[in-house]
Amino acid sequence: MSSITYPAGAAETKTTATRTGTLPFYIYAVVFASFSIVVGLVWDISWHMSIGRDGLFSPPHLATYLGAVTAGLFSGYHVLRLTFAGHAGEKQESIRFWRFFYGSLGALFCIWGAFTMITSAPFDDWWHSTFGLDVQILSPPHTVLLLGMITIQFGAMVSVMALQNRTGGSANFNKQTLSWCFTLSSGFLLVMLFTIASEYLGRQSMHASGFYVVSAMLFPLFMVAVSKASATRWGATYMALVYMVFMAIMVWVLPLFPAEPKLGPVQNHITHYQSFNFPLLLLFPALAIDLFNQRLNGLSLLKALLISIAFVFILFAVQWPFGSFLTTTYARNWFFGTTSWYFGSDPNHKYRYAFAPNAVSSAGDMVKGLGIAIAIGTISSWLGLVWGSWMKSVKR
Amino acid sequence: MKKIFLSVGLLICLCINAWAHVGSPGVTFEGGAGPYKLIANINPPDVIPGTAAVTVYLEGAAKGTHVSARPVYWYAGADGTPKADVAEPSTTERGRFDIKVWLMSTGTSSIELAITGPQGKGTVVVPVMAVSTAKRTMPASLGWGLFAMAVFLVILMVTIISSSVSDSQLNPTEQLTKRLRRRRVTGAFGAVVVLGLILWGGYSWWNAAAASYNKYLYRPLQASTTLNNQNGLLKFTIDTAQLNELSRSRRGNLTRKMNYLVPDHGKLMHMFLVKADALDVFAHLHPRRADSVTFVTQIPNLPAGKYWIYADITRLSGFAETIIDTLSIPETIYRQASNPSQLSRIADKDDTYFITNPINNKNFTRPSVNAVMCGAPGVETKLQDGTSAVWVQRPGQDLKAGQLTELTFEMLDENRKPAKLEPYLGMMAHAVILKDDGSVYIHLHPSGSYSMGSQKALLDRMAFHQPLDKYLPAPQVFADSVNRMVASLDAMNEGERNQLLMAGMKHGNAGSNEHSAHQISFPYTFPQPGKYRIWVQTKRNGKILNSAFDADVK
Numbered sequence: 001m002s003s004i005t006y007p008a009g010a011a012e013t014k015t016t017a018t019r020t021g022t023l024p025f026y027i028y029a030v031v032f033a034s035f036s037i038v039v040g041l042v043w044d045i046s047w048h049m050s051i052g053r054d055g056l057f058s059p060p061h062l063a064t065y066l067g068a069v070t071a072g073l074f075s076g077y078h079v080l081r082l083t084f085a086g087h088a089g090e091k092q093e094s095i096r097f098w099r100f101f102y103g104s105l106g107a108l109f110c111i112w113g114a115f116t117m118i119t120s121a122p123f124d125d126w127w128h129s130t131f132g133l134d135v136q137i138l139s140p141p142h143t144v145l146l147l148g149m150i151t152i153q154f155g156a157m158v159s160v161m162a163l164q165n166r167t168g169g170s171a172n173f174n175k176q177t178l179s180w181c182f183t184l185s186s187g188f189l190l191v192m193l194f195t196i197a198s199e200y201l202g203r204q205s206m207h208a209s210g211f212y213v214v215s216a217m218l219f220p221l222f223m224v225a226v227s228k229a230s231a232t233r234w235g236a237t238y239m240a241l242v243y244m245v246f247m248a249i250m251v252w253v254l255p256l257f258p259a260e261p262k263l264g265p266v267q268n269h270i271t272h273y274q275s276f277n278f279p280l281l282l283l284f285p286a287l288a289i290d291l292f293n294q295r296l297n298g299l300s301l302l303k304a305l306l307i308s309i310a311f312v313f314i315l316f317a318v319q320w321p322f323g324s325f326l327t328t329t330y331a332r333n334w335f336f337g338t339t340s341w342y343f344g345s346d347p348n349h350k351y352r353y354a355f356a357p358n359a360v361s362s363a364g365d366m367v368k369g370l371g372i373a374i375a376i377g378t379i380s381s382w383l384g385l386v387w388g389s390w391m392k393s394v395k396r
Numbered sequence: 397m398k399k400i401f402l403s404v405g406l407l408i409c410l411c412i413n414a415w416a417h418v419g420s421p422g423v424t425f426e427g428g429a430g431p432y433k434l435i436a437n438i439n440p441p442d443v444i445p446g447t448a449a450v451t452v453y454l455e456g457a458a459k460g461t462h463v464s465a466r467p468v469y470w471y472a473g474a475d476g477t478p479k480a481d482v483a484e485p486s487t488t489e490r491g492r493f494d495i496k497v498w499l500m501s502t503g504t505s506s507i508e509l510a511i512t513g514p515q516g517k518g519t520v521v522v523p524v525m526a527v528s529t530a531k532r533t534m535p536a537s538l539g540w541g542l543f544a545m546a547v548f549l550v551i552l553m554v555t556i557i558s559s560s561v562s563d564s565q566l567n568p569t570e571q572l573t574k575r576l577r578r579r580r581v582t583g584a585f586g587a588v589v590v591l592g593l594i595l596w597g598g599y600s601w602w603n604a605a606a607a608s609y610n611k612y613l614y615r616p617l618q619a620s621t622t623l624n625n626q627n628g629l630l631k632f633t634i635d636t637a638q639l640n641e642l643s644r645s646r647r648g649n650l651t652r653k654m655n656y657l658v659p660d661h662g663k664l665m666h667m668f669l670v671k672a673d674a675l676d677v678f679a680h681l682h683p684r685r686a687d688s689v690t691f692v693t694q695i696p697n698l699p700a701g702k703y704w705i706y707a708d709i710t711r712l713s714g715f716a717e718t719i720i721d722t723l724s725i726p727e728t729i730y731r732q733a734s735n736p737s738q739l740s741r742i743a744d745k746d747d748t749y750f751i752t753n754p755i756n757n758k759n760f761t762r763p764s765v766n767a768v769m770c771g772a773p774g775v776e777t778k779l780q781d782g783t784s785a786v787w788v789q790r791p792g793q794d795l796k797a798g799q800l801t802e803l804t805f806e807m808l809d810e811n812r813k814p815a816k817l818e819p820y821l822g823m824m825a826h827a828v829i830l831k832d833d834g835s836v837y838i839h840l841h842p843s844g845s846y847s848m849g850s851q852k853a854l855l856d857r858m859a860f861h862q863p864l865d866k867y868l869p870a871p872q873v874f875a876d877s878v879n880r881m882v883a884s885l886d887a888m889n890e891g892e893r894n895q896l897l898m899a900g901m902k903h904g905n906a907g908s909n910e911h912s913a914h915q916i917s918f919p920y921t922f923p924q925p926g927k928y929r930i931w932v933q934t935k936r937n938g939k940i941l942n943s944a945f946d947a948d949v950k
Contacts, residue, residue, distance in 0.1 A: 052478075053498050093568035095559050105564040108556045112549065119545040122538060130532040131609045132445045140602050166567055260479060263500050265472030396564045 023163065023173055023181070026074045030110055030156040031181050033071035034188040037149045040064030041195055042250045042276050049274040049342045052263030056121075064149065065117075071152040072114025079103035079111065093166075095396050104396055106159025109151050116148030138196075150192055156185040158394055164231050166395040179231055186226045186235065187242020193218055194243065194280065202277060203338065204351065206323025209361040209369020212312055215280075216377030220311050221384045223286055224304075227293045228388025236293075240286035247279035251337040261343035268347040274340040278331075281322055285314045299385045301378065308377030312370055327353045418706065418718050418837035420829075423524055424800065424919040425844040430518020432461075432511045435919050436844075437800045438522060440499065442530035447496040450507055451800075452483060457491040461513030465495050468521065470504040470713045471647040473867075474858040480510055499526040502612065502642040503651040504714040506854045521858070523714050523850035527614035527642060550591055557587035615640050621705055621723045623695065630681075632667070632707060634689040634719060647864055654688045655871035656712035658878060660849030661821040662885045662897050663746070665691050665709055666839065668828055672702040672722065674757075675830060675929045678944065679749035683707075688875060694743040699751070700727040704834050710849030712874065714857075718837065745886070746821060748933070750780070750942040755832050755929055770929070771945040776808075783815050783936060784808040785943040788915070795949045797925045803827070804917035805932055807941070814914035818890075820935040822897025825916040832927040840918050890938070922949045 040063030047060050054061065082094055082102040094102040103111075124141035138146075160181045163173050194201060200214040227236035254273040261270065288310040296303045325331055331338045332353070341347055351359075361369055423438040433455040440448045452463050466480035483495035497507055505526045510519045534542075562580035563572050618638040622631045634654065641649050650656075657664050663682040671677035677699055683691035691707075703723045710716040751767040771777035773789035788804040795801055805825075807815040817824060829838045838845055860867050869877075885893055916934065928947040933940060 053500075095563050097555050097559060105556065105560055108552070108559070112552050112556060115545070115552070116549055119542065119549065123542055126534060126538055128446075129443065130530075130534075131605060132443045132528065140598055140605060143598070143601075162564070262478050262481075263498060264467055264469055264478050265476030266478050267476060390560070393565045394560065395567050 023177055024078075026078050026107075027159055027163070027181055029074040030071050030106065030152070030159050031185050031188075033067040033074075033110070034153040034156040034185050036067035036070065037064050037152060038188045038191045038195075038246065039250075040067065041149070041192065042247070043254065045195065045198075045276045046250070046254045046273050047259075049276070049340070050259040050261065050270060050272070052261050052343060056125075067152065068114050068117040068148065071110040071155065072118075075103075075107035075110035075114070075155070078107045093396060104159060104162055105394055106155045106157075106162055109155025109158055111155075113148045113150070113152030113155055116151065117145055118148075120145035120148060146192075146196060150189070153185065153189045153192055157182065157189060158391075160185055161229060161391055162394050162396055165392060175231065182230060183232075183235075183238040184242055186222075186230075186239040187246060190219075190222065190239050190243040190282070191246055193222060194247070195276075198277060201280065203323055203326040204355060204359055206319050206326075207355050207360045209366050209373070211319070212316055212370055212373040213376060215315055216308065216312050216373035217380055219282065219285070220289070220308060220377050220381040221387070223282070223289050223311075224293070224307060224381045224384025225388035225391055227286075227289045228385060229391035233294055234287075234290045236286040236289040237283065240282040244279040244281075244283060247277065251275040251278055251340075252334060255334065255337065255340070263344075266343050268341050268343045268345055270341075270343055274342065275337040276340075278326065278336050278338070280315075281318045282315075284318050285311045288314050299382070299389060301382055304382035304385060305374075305378045307381040308374050311381070312373045312377055316370060323355075327355065329353075418720060419831070419835045420838045420845070420923045421529070422921045422923065423522060423844070423846050424840075424921060425520070425522045425846055426917075426919040427520065427843045428518070429509055429511050429520035431515040432513070432518045434509070434511070434520075435800065436507075436509060436520075436522055437919075437921060438507055438524055440524045440526065442528065443532075444502050444526050444528045445498065445500040447498050448507065448524060450483070450495050450497055450509075452493040452495075452509060453800075454491045454493065454511065458514050461511065463493040463495070464510045464512075465497050466508050466510075467497050467499055467524075468506050468508045468854065468858060469501065469526075470506075470715075470854055470857050471501075471650070471864050473860065473862070473864070474508075475861055477508075480508070499524070501645075501648060502526055502528065502614075503648050504711075504850065504854070506714070506851070521851060521854050522844075522846050523716070523854055524846075525715060525717075525850075528609070528612065529614050531610070531613070546595075550588075550595075553591060554584050554587040557590075558583035612641060612643055614642065617717060617719045619705075619707065619719045619721045621721045623723060623725065625726060628695050630683070630693050630695050630723070631686075632665075632683055632691040632693075632705070632721070634691075636689055650864070650868070651711070651713045651715045652717075653711065653713075653871060655875045657685070657688075657875070658710055658712050658849055658853060659882050659885070660708070660710045660716070660847060661823060661826075662882065662893065663744075663821070664878070664882055665707055667691075667693070667705060667707045668837075668839070669695070669698065669703045669705055669723070669749075670828075670830060670834075671699070672704050672834065673832075674754035675752075675832065676754045677701070677703070677749065677751050678828070678931050678942070679747070680826075680828075680933060681747045681749075682744040684744070685875075685879060693747070695725070696743075696747065696749045698725055698749060700725050706828075706837050706839075708839055708847075710847055710853070712853055712868075714847070714850035714853035716847035716850045718839075720837075746940075748940040748942060750944075752944045755927060755946060768943060771943065773945075773947070777943060777945075779941055779943055781936065781939060781941065782810045783941055784812070785932070785941075785945075787945050795922060795947055797922045797949050800919060800921050802917050802919055803930065804915060805943070805945075807914045807916075807934065807936070815936055817913050817916070817941075818935040818938070819894045819898065820933055820940055822894050824913065825918075825932060825934040827918050827933070828931045829920065829922075830929055830931075831924075832929070836923055836926075836928070838920070840920060842916050842918055844919050922947075925949050 040060045043063060044060035047054060079101055082090055086102055091102050094104060096102055120141050123144060127141045160178060164178045164182060197214055197218055200210055205211045223236040223239060226239050254275050257273050258271060259273045289307055292307050326336060326338050421440055425436040435453045437451045438448055450465055463483040464480035465483060466477055468474055468477045481495060483493035486492035499505055503526055506521045506523045508519060508521050558580045561583040562576040618635045620633050636654055639652055642651060643649060664685050665683050667681045667683055669679040679696060679698060681693050683693035686692050703725060705721040705723055707719045752770050768779055769777050771785055771787050773787050776784050776786045779785055786806045788806050807817060809815040820826060823841050825842055827840050926949055928949055930945045930947060932943045935941060
């Protein structure tokens with residue numbers, strides 16, 4: 001991550017940019033909020049795999065709330081300051097809404113996300129008292145919470161993008177810092193997406209066609225959009241790198257801390273945190289996405305099809321053998337963390353280090369599945385291109 | 397969002413009559429845990445997963461005494477149970493400890509209490525049935541609050557989306573054009589459509605989740621009771637078609653298998669017949685199993701009228717429940733047995749019934765060999781054999797709903813000396829408490845309101861350190877061996893049988909203390925205010941002693 005290269009045009013302006021304005025502190029706050037949210041989320045999953053039960057104020061939840069509060073407060077302050085204390089120039093650069101308020105699109109996304117997260121709390125509390133203290137990731141109130149989180153993360157990205165895209169006015173921000181902020185916020189968003197779909201994206205699903213279909217549905221949409229919107233030539237690649245480094249660090253760090261199950265039945269008597277998944281090797285398809293975006297302009301379906309084919313084949317080429325590798329004894333170490341196992345599951349489970357027969361697609365099914373993945377990936381990529389060009393257009 | 401509109405109104409909590417205790421979900425335990433004497437009061441959650449509120453009162457708790465609790469599930473056994481949590485000692489009440497215990501899955505569970513202190517360690521297992529029984533709607537204030545937030549969030553998101561395709565695309569110095577204004581409106585309309593679809597999807601999902609919860613909600617077993625007017629033969633048929641699943645998992649549903657019935661106090665079923673509304677007739681019968689769902693017995697000479705039936709059963713999983721039905725006994729019932737020898741084999745030697753005054757009528761003149769007057773707190777009542785029964789209750793002390801109460805009774809002989817009581821079905825006493833409208837029913841013992849059959853089932857399971865699959869016997873083989881065991885218990889003489897039945901109850905026989913054998917006390921928490929009748933059954937000189945008391949709970 002130490003070297004970010006810039007397109008030729010950007011490199012020329014670099015000297016002037018470094019000289020000019022530093023980023024508003026608000027931008028750092030929302031990027032940090034996005035980070036805090038994903039730390040809380042991945043930690044929470046680890047918590048449920050290792051300890052099982054939690055309360056409203058468990059440490060991972062606090063990390064998530066910190067993100068919500070940071071994003072909400074800084075964005076809220078940003079809007080109120082602009083409305084009541086902003087000078088005419090600042091107001092001119094902002095969006096006006098409800099005939100009275102001034103703000104930025106990113107701040108509005110963050111505010112919406114924070115309010116949504118707050119709304120989910122009493123809803124979730126009622127849900128628990130009515131249908132039980134669920135420990136599932138996806139329930140209606142949890143989805144409201146996740147929607148809030150994603151929106152905050154997206155808001156962080158939009159806040160950065162707006163400064164990155166604008167010209168004129170007070171547009172001369174430090175391009176390198178902006179680029180870092182964009183890369184980090186997009187990478188954190190990718191962590192969130194992976195986590196939501198992780199039920200279908202685990203190491204034991206890597207030989208099933210469903211893995212590639214879900215990946216093709218989800219990843220190109222965001223990765224193509226980010227690749228397109230990024231000020232650098234390698235937006236998707238950096239996004240994938242941030243995702244991979246973040247996920248890997250969580251695999252390495254969490255198991256250092258003690259944890260023991262507090263819910264029965266306990267089949268796997270553990271003493272330390274069980275880590276979440278080792279990252280997918282998204283770096284490789286991301287490189288292809290960036291290369292296509294560098295070489296082909298426009299938003300054509302043909303371009304989307306080519307990106308989808310490249311995405312699906314490269315993902316298959318790296319993830320299928322990597323899935324096999326993750327079942328071997330070579331992966332049962334701190335680095336890959338495949339020994340990690342839910343406390344409620346039998347540690348001697350037959351398929352702990354093997355693919356269950358129903359999770360392996362036959363050659364025919366795999367070919368069919370990859371075909372479906374390419375079709376879905378084409379739509380996903382095309383939407384990504386459209387969305388990316390919109391992201392490129394946001395300036396306030 | 398429609399749900400929120402629908403929920404306008406007060407919070408309604410409908411608690412379905414649940415399992416072994418009808419309308420009385422709390423579990424009390426009084427007895428020993430190793431060297432310690434304690435009373436435990438457990439309030440299980442009415443929604444699973446949820447938390448049970450456990451309160452322990454320790455007698456003479458010394459400094460440095462710790463109480464901890466953990467949930468032990470029958471299907472998981474002791475080895476699959478997490479480490480216990482430590483209870484908080486009360487700062488105001490000496491010897492009181494409180495703790496919340498998480499019950500995550502449906503099925504038979506138990507709270508294992510462990511006490512450590514200067515006298516060493518003691519443990520006790522109190523069975524708890526973990527089932528969802530509550531159907532809640534949303535309180536109006538929360539419904540409107542969430543609705544207001546939803547409207548605000550929809551408006552804000554429409555604003556964001558309309559702006560995202562219009563003025564947010566302008567450079568700092570540019571002005572809004574006509575084209576962008578049009579896009580703002582189009583964007584707003586598009587946003588309304590998309591958000592509407594998302595909300596509709598969420599609403600459908602919410603409904604599906606509620607339907608799934610309702611599917612696995614505990615529903616009491618239903619039964620039909622028929623009476624043969626020619627010979628007084630009662631047939632109680634359990635309707636297994638009503639037996640709904642309690643969870644998605646196979647092991648969760650094993651809990652209620654009908655072939656896994658086990659005897660409690662030596663009997664497969666304890667059936668109580670109480671005359672409806674007046675509560676003036678009480679019978680405790682023990683029907684025999686004809687097949688896995690059919691139970692038969694011959695009713696004694698009960699007066700005609702409508703009766704409420706409460707039938708208690710316990711399973712190998714420890715899952716105990718009460719099946720409710722009603723029965724009309726006609727005036728003209730012909731009890732001249734066509735084959736007396738066959739009928740005497742069907743009636744159980746431990747069956748008993750008696751008649752009292754109606755619950756709201758103290759003027760009781762019915763002459764009957766089986767009739768007694770109901771006692772009240774502090775008032776002595778004469779029983780059929782000359783024994784006096786007294787409800788030992790401090791004068792002026794109110795009985796309060798929701799408060800743990802010791803119901804203490806004293807039996808005095810003809811000379812007003814402590815009567816020497818004998819065990820009835822292996823226990824020093826049995827009691828049945830019923831609310832005047834029949835909505836609260838409980839069968840309890842001096843050691844509390846938990847099922848002893850369940851406790852034994854859980855202790856057996858915990859002693860077996862293997863997964864459930866290795867523990868479970870073949871259903872039919874098991875049912876046959878249980879039938880043989882019950883028959884052999886019935887054939888034993890009283891002393892032999894009591895010895896065997898009491899041997900299985902190592903945990904907490906508070907009433908078996910020699911010195912207080914004439915005094916029996918039942919720990920109980922009345923769930924709601926109202927008029928209750930308490931029937932107390934014990935044994936003296938080889939005869940079952942029946943007494944009844946009326947309670948007014950505030």
